[in-house]
Amino acid sequence: MTLNLHNLCDIKQTNPVRIRTGFDELDIAYGVNKVYDDFGKEIMWEVGPPRGRLSLWAGAGGVGKSRAAISVCMNMSNLGYVPLYILNEDDPENLASWVKTKNIPDEFYVLGSNQIEDHDQAINELSPDIVIVDSLTGMEHIDSQRVIRDVMLFYKEAAHKYNCHIILISHLNKEGIVKGNSDILYYPDHVCILKPLDFKGVSKDQIDKFQGKGYFMLKFGKNRGGLSNHLICFQHQEDGVILKTSTIIGYNDKGENQ
Numbered sequence: 001m002t003l004n005l006h007n008l009c010d011i012k013q014t015n016p017v018r019i020r021t022g023f024d025e026l027d028i029a030y031g032v033n034k035v036y037d038d039f040g041k042e043i044m045w046e047v048g049p050p051r052g053r054l055s056l057w058a059g060a061g062g063v064g065k066s067r068a069a070i071s072v073c074m075n076m077s078n079l080g081y082v083p084l085y086i087l088n089e090d091d092p093e094n095l096a097s098w099v100k101t102k103n104i105p106d107e108f109y110v111l112g113s114n115q116i117e118d119h120d121q122a123i124n125e126l127s128p129d130i131v132i133v134d135s136l137t138g139m140e141h142i143d144s145q146r147v148i149r150d151v152m153l154f155y156k157e158a159a160h161k162y163n164c165h166i167i168l169i170s171h172l173n174k175e176g177i178v179k180g181n182s183d184i185l186y187y188p189d190h191v192c193i194l195k196p197l198d199f200k201g202v203s204k205d206q207i208d209k210f211q212g213k214g215y216f217m218l219k220f221g222k223n224r225g226g227l228s229n230h231l232i233c234f235q236h237q238e239d240g241v242i243l244k245t246s247t248i249i250g251y252n253d254k255g256e257n258q
Helices: 023-031 065-078 091-096 114-125 145-161 203-208
Strands: 032-036 040-045 054-059 083-087 110-111 130-134 164-173 190-196 215-223 233-235 240-246
Touching: 023 040, 023 215, 023 233, 023 240, 040 190, 054 065, 054 145, 065 083, 065 164, 065 240, 083 114, 091 110, 110 114, 114 145, 114 240, 130 145, 145 164
Parallel strands: 054 164, 054 190, 083 110, 083 130, 130 164
Antiparallel strands: 032 040, 190 215, 215 233, 233 240
């Protein structure tokens, strides 16, 4: 048997191909490819979730996971990408009722099934850029350690095989821990925790500006090739969510670094 042995100096560095979510700060947090001209001057950033990788978005019920994921799909379809939203726990008719905007883009596909075989067939036939699986909790026998390992491996391999980015949505229990076992956190390249805003150490005047207005935050707890521990604040709107503020700086809406 021949060893696949290399000198690190001979290995060519490659950047992942990134797709845009339509939320600039979220894209930056996922990761940045810096692009240089022929003279070595940095001219732009390529940002966003990388193709071929797997994300986990976890949060308590009702915090905004599904609505944020739907808004990502809406944005991406308007940017020319093809999103696939897979519902394990609900019917596609219910998803249509959650989307309260009349401006639904043409390229936004929905599958209602908790069967891995159906997911594989749909991804293969559609060739989507982004896949949302809502949620892991709705998969059959997902409480089994063996099933969790097999399911996570399937999605990780599917993201690579079909050159898309897959976001798995999961629930947090009352203790703030992702339901299932530690294998769920091991396989994803990116793990995001979604929670209501934390007002510890915040003045009352500042709290009053946020309370009762549908704000929640997303934080990367694990992020290979991107930013961790940065907070991104979203706000619920009638037709989805909007990004309000974040701890990320150094980027403007033209896709250029400042």
